[in-house]
Amino acid sequence: QSVLTQPPSASGTPGQRVTISCSGSSSNIGRNTVNWYQQLPGTAPKLLIHSNNQGPSGVPGRFSGSRSGTSASLAISGVQSEDEADYYCGTWDDSLNAYVFGTGTKVTVL
Amino acid sequence: QITLKESGPTLVKPTQTLTLTCTFSGFSLSTSAVGVGWIRQPPGKALEWLALIRWDDAKRYSPSLKSRLTITKDTSKNQVVLTMTNMDPVDTATYYCAHSGHLQTSNWYFDLWGRGTLVTVSS
Numbered sequence: 001q002s003v004l005t006q007p008p009s010a011s012g013t014p015g016q017r018v019t020i021s022c023s024g025s026s027s028n029i030g031r032n033t034v035n036w037y038q039q040l041p042g043t044a045p046k047l048l049i050h051s052n053n054q055g056p057s058g059v060p061g062r063f064s065g066s067r068s069g070t071s072a073s074l075a076i077s078g079v080q081s082e083d084e085a086d087y088y089c090g091t092w093d094d095s096l097n098a099y100v101f102g103t104g105t106k107v108t109v110l
Numbered sequence: 111q112i113t114l115k116e117s118g119p120t121l122v123k124p125t126q127t128l129t130l131t132c133t134f135s136g137f138s139l140s141t142s143a144v145g146v147g148w149i150r151q152p153p154g155k156a157l158e159w160l161a162l163i164r165w166d167d168a169k170r171y172s173p174s175l176k177s178r179l180t181i182t183k184d185t186s187k188n189q190v191v192l193t194m195t196n197m198d199p200v201d202t203a204t205y206y207c208a209h210s211g212h213l214q215t216s217n218w219y220f221d222l223w224g225r226g227t228l229v230t231v232s233s
Binding site: 031032033035037043044046047051056094096097100101102103 | 147149156157158159162170171172173206216217218219220221222223224225226
């Protein structure tokens with residue numbers, strides 16, 4: 001089972017703000033930066049946010065990330081229908097010596 | 111432009127060994143701070159990291175699967191190979207390879223992924 005815990009689902013109407021949490025521990029989020037991956041239905045994951053809050057080129061500005069202590073969050077400001085996807089947090093765990101992913105959150109746009 | 115593509119069998123029998131190849135272009139695995147990893151995803155389930163090989167040939171494995179995994183690279187062919195022994199139906203999953211260009215520290219990530227290959231384990 002994953003060491004990073006996410007809510008199974010999140011939802012919002014178009015234009016609303018949707019946030020997803022990722023809870024970890026001192027050996028992972030507490031020590032290393034957090035990354036977020038978006039997986040659209042039937043496709044491979046794609047890097048969405050790296051280093052807690054950096055968006056790669058081409059990622060819409062409505063996606064933002066933050067980290068505080070042993071938790072991190074992904075926010076979608078003004079969610080759109082094309083944002084319906086599964087979202088995963090990920091980071092290195094110094095105790096496990098492993099890269100760990102979160103349990104995943106399915107975002108639904110109502 | 112960086113691309114990665116996974117290849118290998120779509121069906122393996124229980125107890126057999128799985129061999130997957132990741133063929134990539136657009137980067138060299140001899141460049142400092144570069145690495146290639148493998149991640150899998152059982153149908154309808156979450157992502158699970160399996161292994162990583164770095165430019166300096168250092169290897170990292172998932173602790174829970176370490177005894178069954180081997181990752182190697184062929185820099186001249188631009189390929190990374192993952193073998194997993196003693197396959198079981200619970201290993202049925204889509205297997206992805208992915209690139210990382212930021213392995214100088216522990217604050218790294220997978221910035222580009224292949225499309226994945228579905229491997230089914232069944233007799």
